[in-house]
Amino acid sequence: MSELLTAYARVAGEDVLDHLVQLAAHYRDLKVVHVNSTRVGGGVAEILNKLVPLSRELGLDVDWLVMQGDPAFYQCTKGIHNALQGNAVNLTPRQLEAFEETAARNAETLRPQLEAADLVFIHDPQPAALLAHCPGRRGRWVWRCHVDASRPYRPVWRFLRRYVAGYDASVFSLAAFAQALPHPEYLIPPSIDPLSDKNVDLGADEIGAVHRQFNLDPGRPLVTQVSRFDRFKDPVGVIQAYRLAKGFVPGLQLVLAGGSAEDDPEGEVVLAEARTAAGEDPDVHILALPPDAHRTINALQRASDLVLQKSLREGFGLTVTEALWKGRPVIGGDTGGIRLQVVDHHTGFLVSTPEGAALRMRYLLNNPALRAAMGEKGRSFVRDNFLLTRQLREYLTLGLGLLRGQADRIDLGE
Ligand code: UDP
Secondary structure, three states, X not given: OOHHHHHHHHHHXXXXXXXXXXXXXXXXXXXXXXXXXXXXXXXXXXXXXXXHHHHHHOOOEEEEEXXXXXXXXXXXXXXXXXXXXXXXXXXXXXXXXXXXXXXXXXXXXXHHHHHHOOEEEEEOOOOHHHHHXXXXXXXXXXXXXXXXOOOOOHHHHHXXXXXXXXXXXXEEOOHXXXXXXXXXXXXXXOOEOOOOOOOOOOOHHHHHHHHHHOOOOOOOOEEEEEOOOOHHHOHHHHHHHHHHHHOOOOOOEEEEEEOOOOOOOOHHHHHHHHHHHHOOOOOEEEEEOOOOOHHHHHHHHHHOOEEXXXXXXXXXXXXXXXXXXXXXXXXXXXXXXXXHHOOEOOOEEEEOOXXXXXXXXXXXXXXXXXXXXXXXXXXXXXXXXXXXXXXXXXXXXXXXXXXXXXXXXXXXXX
16 A cells, blocks of 8 residues: 555554555546536635545546636626525526536537546536536536535526536435435535645644734634635624623634635625624734645644634535544534534534524633543544545445446445
8 A cells, every 4th residue: 555545544544445445446447537616715626635636546547627717607606606505696697698608618628538537526516517518428427516505596506407407416415405306316425634734733833833923822712713705604703703702701812714715706705894893803813814724724723722613504614524623622503514513512512693602612611621522522523424535435436336327236346
């Protein structure tokens, strides 16, 4: 086994790696392609940046293609994203045209690779229309939905469904997100890479360095939320919760750390809303970080006494997984994929309001022993369920199932 695979085995377990190696052997002559719409920013890029190299290390022939769009396209796809998560968004005819045209234009360059692939994973709505432009495809195509689609705004879902219905299968993170579709649907939650800069263990010096860099006082309690500036992440609600908690936790400090994703046009507006809500409070630190600030985010999560993810909707919430992996309890919005990870009273607390978040912050910040116990449970919960190795195993199994067309059994001994 290579050095990298051995390193994964050390964290995830030998048996887990053995299983991956066995599955990978069945991909010897197969070509796999992933497509999304940004290389940096947001959870999908975060996963593909790690999933693709691990797949290659296992000997798979994998490509990651990124769709290119213009502002009108991203306005449209942000609208689709918001509508899938329940907002009543009415897309204009111009936006719908941009969706269609962008797929057609991208297909011009991507078509040869897409049509030749044996297995294509199309991530999220942005590239969903590519399928319609690849009439000569030979492989199986999977639509991988990462967003909380539990209660989509129906007119927009009907529009997107026309494209998605043509796929061979779709994958959702949670059963609650699955929609009626004329093909098999699978549940595969996302995962984090324990060896990445975002998640590796750090020394005290690196954690001390972020204290100094951002003017944080290591002697006072600190809570952090890491997120793109997106209203579904509720940064303003986080500031309200911090204010309420501060009455009971003197000296409390808050970090809201985020950057923007290339395919997210609303970030600047929401960042400005958070700045206004924070006002002149010197203990609220709003950090607009560059997209490659992985070690900084890692250190901020570790420097925190607990981590917040007070989302109003959340497909999965990799930031929750990252915090749990670092032994930090998470106070998270009672929604979507956060429910899969925050086991109420065990790995953290689920909340629905700023008041609820404040109460739990006060309780946990005054209970260091409980924080440590919850943190330990969180780390082992992630190890067992949400590491990259588990997600890759499920993708590889799904792919073999689709390619072989066998309903209920994949014999690795073949
Ligand atoms: N992230 C980052 N920089 C930022 C904000 C987020 O690197 O400024 C990372 C974060 O650590 C996590 C991912 O982007 O790995 C966000 O994934 P999540 O599932 O939490 O939310 P999404 O952005 O996909 O809605």
